[in-house]
Amino acid sequence: MGKENSTRQIWLVFWLLLIVTAIEVILGIIKPAFMVERRLIGVTLLNHTFIILTIVKAYYIVYSFMHLGSEKKNLKWSILLPVWVLIPYLLFILLTEAFYQHEMYY
């Protein structure tokens, strides 16, 4: 599998995942005021940060640990496309409706 899956890269990804998790935990404990107060599309800046960091972690797990980075292009797309299209669509529908429901009944 060549240099892409070398032991060195595995441990680099491990440290990256660990550091990102540590940053998430620290942010979750201190909850910086400016990140909690500012909101974008109804969600605090802190929560946006958490979601972005989670996607970063997910990217490295899939790309490196699951070796998707070294698969053929057509395999990559047939795995990623359904997930990228369906999940944001589902979340968009559910969360928009939830905002509406909250406004209607509370």
Place this chain on the structure above:
Amino acid sequence: MDSKNKNIESDWGGGNRPMKASYGKLMMWFFLITDALTFSAFLGAYGYHRFTHFSDWPIADEVFTHFPFIHGHYPLFYVALMTFILIMSSVTMVLAVHAGHHMNKKGVIIWMFLTIVGGITFLGSQAWEWYHFIKGTEKGALLIPSGEHGQKRVAHYVGAHDSYHDDENHELKSLSQDQSLDLVQAEYLDGQAVPKDLLKKNDKGEFIYAEQIFGAPLTGEYAFRYNEYGHTTFSNFFYFITGFHGFHVFTGVLINIVIFINVLKGVYHRRGHYEMVEKVGLYWHFVDLVWVFVFTFFYLV
């Protein structure tokens, strides 16, 4: 047979791998896509309920505050430890796959063994987490009749005292029944004050109308209907999603053990490749991937 038909046969007659992956690996990937969609539906449903009820949704920091052998308020530390255990077992799994590529049987054995140990440790940690979630805090909450069709509402103590400091004599005095009645206060989850007469106590100091409730009961009269944390959907989703993920970890450990036994017996060494380790590895990493999202949406956000 002309050359055109020959081409068609070589393209579609089987035996080709247009994605350069074996049948088994491809099917594992497609299974994981469906599983990813299942989990995103669950987490999406969780998000839906959370946004719909966000005024009385519990704050995870105030629910998951325990850490083994230490008393006090330690939010996030325990779940961070669980995340670390799972990431670590993912690393050992990828090292097992790596050793498999080099036909290093001893390496596969060591790393797969550590992966299994990590998986079992994670399951144990989850059991501990569930135990404390079910048991609840020492204070618990109050269950108060709301007057509508025998329904009850959950309320928290606010400044409930059993003793007070006597400034004149500089001593701590315990309150008599009447005095403490005046000082017991509680508010509903939405912040409204609970009417005082609902908090009356009898001679033995027990509440007459209100009841005490601890944790999120799984059995008994109030199972799944009331819990001390807040909106019931929170605990129900917690049980369902972490339970479903835990079940994935459990099956992952079982499959890992099966493959591990085959590695020990030398099945894959004779076969000439360790692709089975790679396939079970994909599943194992996926379980880790799901936990990364569960961690974010249940504990952080």
